[in-house]
Amino acid sequence: MKTPGDSGFAFPEWAYKPESSPGSRQIQLWHFILELLRKEEYHDVIAWQGDYGEFVIKDPDEVARLWGARKCKPQMNYDKLSRALRYYYNKRILHKTKGKRFTYKFNFNKLVLVNYPFIDMGSGRGVPQSAPPVPSGGTHFRFPPSTPSEVLSPNEELRSPGMFSSVARRMARGSVSDCSDGTSTNSELEEAVGAEERGVGPERAFRGLLHPRLPHESLYRVYGGAPNPAGLPRPAPRVHPEPLSPFPVSPLPGPGSLLAPTLSPALSMTPTSHLPYTPSPSLSSPMLGSHFSFNPEDMKRYLQAHTQSVYNYHLSPRAFLHYPNIVIPQPHRPAPEKMGSTSVTGPAAAHHLHGPPLPLSHSLSQQHGGGEEGPQGQQHPLPFKFKLQPPPLGRKQREGEKLSAASGGGSSSSQSSFTGSGLITNSASVMAPPKIKVEPISDIESEEEVEVTDISEEDELNHHHDEDDEGDVFTPTAHHHQLNSHHHANGTGLSARLHAPPHSNTDDDPEDDEDVFKTPATPPLGGGVTLPFPLIGLKSEPGQGQGSAPISPGGTRCIPLKLRFKRRWSEDQKMEADGERDEAEDKKVRAEEHEEVEAMKEEAGRGGEGVENGGGGVSLGVVLPPAPTQRRASSELQRATAQLSLENTGC
């Protein structure tokens, strides 16, 4: 591993490599997929569907063909392409939506800004105005931790705006090229910048060929900007010129948008109605606001929340880190500065909007102003030392580490170290372990969330077993979804972890994928919550907390609170650990577990009742309407509280 010292944390190399960036010359499959997704022309072939980041390949052969064309691999077929896609599972870039054919889902949680220039922090360089739709907005994933070694230095050029812009253009443009000319990829790039999605290019032709089916289109269009059928008010009116862009975007007016890009895609769509489930907007994309329901006010809230969440989740911070220019939220920092710095962006933002990023700094600063930021307040990345989450790699190691970690702790270099988290943590600190999210139930519309959650849950579950996602580095969620199966509650050794959880961040990680987005639901804006972090929207699990509380699996009933907390925490931790481990360690193993889990899910889905525990309302990957109740528990804290109360009464 690289020394953290240097970089503090790093994203995986791939995140920085220009090649990895969307639009780059050496296009990667996921970039390509995103490209297609963002173009209307291809909606008949591949389109966003369902949840955030979830897309369905409507015409596998065509997608394969296009991909083959792009890569000049005429022999390409869906079988091969899907293999490539499967490789993304381990990278956590994608995961499969179970039960749905040809349906995959991006782990946007992991998105990283890295490649996105929009964000630009600043310096003046601008964002590419051209940056079209930020397609990528969605694109960036967080880094999967593939390898620690991957750490990169922030220096890379990747961020250079200039580059980006060009890239963006390219991206926008051609998704497919023929190899015929031989130049293949390059040629594409060179081609035209102008064409863009508007349908000018060949794509159009394609489209024509395809024939519009379209129910989808309408959807997409929606985000495109304009009219939302749904009537969702979009916070950010700005839609750009591009009709197509799937990424919704920019809800936020703020200039400095950092993250914006991320979620968009799926989100946007979601709202549309055609989805079976409702994704909760709030959660889903904090940044985008994709949700329907936003009003200006909401937006504000949203922003704040987002910000916080981001912060909390660490998402952004990381991102920020990379960018030297970026400032992390400091308490005092006036927004304006940021803007200034981003000035470039500003304008740009206006243009593209796709995802205008949120002004994180801005918002963050405000919010945070509170001050927690102690440690990291500074802009430098160093302070933060986040690390990527433990990637899969650790699997083998992990076992060992795990143990050690548990025992000692933490510091182990890799995982645990993230100082930065402190912020977050402290807030929570109340007792607990770092990162708990508490959510004011009242504020949020739980309903929405709930729904959303369904989806997410999937992920959650997965986290543990499936492919899932990974644990992100930060994710505050405390979920615990633990399935019974996993669970072991032992309180024992875990305690150590509490203190210094190895990935502490990870706690939530599991969710992170979507979670992040989701969670941020709503911050209590007006009130100003005291907590440093936002209360996230997770809904706390009412169900869990309460319901389960009484009889928690552990039978904790009359146990002292402290103990309980501890236990809970421990459990969670453990679960997480397991989850991670699973992933990391052995996929195979996972598989086994996986099955179990799935089974559980199913049950849960049907029965609903039994599940309080982690499963909570788990929904199957698909839709699970019913789980009105709680989804993942949001915060332990709440739970604890709930328990407490119960306890008191009961005992």
Add this chain to the structure above:
DNA sequence: GTCGGAATCT
């Protein structure tokens, strides 16, 4: 359909 190992190519 999906998954993932293995070899191989770029």
Add this chain to the structure above:
DNA sequence: AGATTCCGAC
């Protein structure tokens, strides 16, 4: 590193 190919297993 990121596919691409091939392929057996489920």
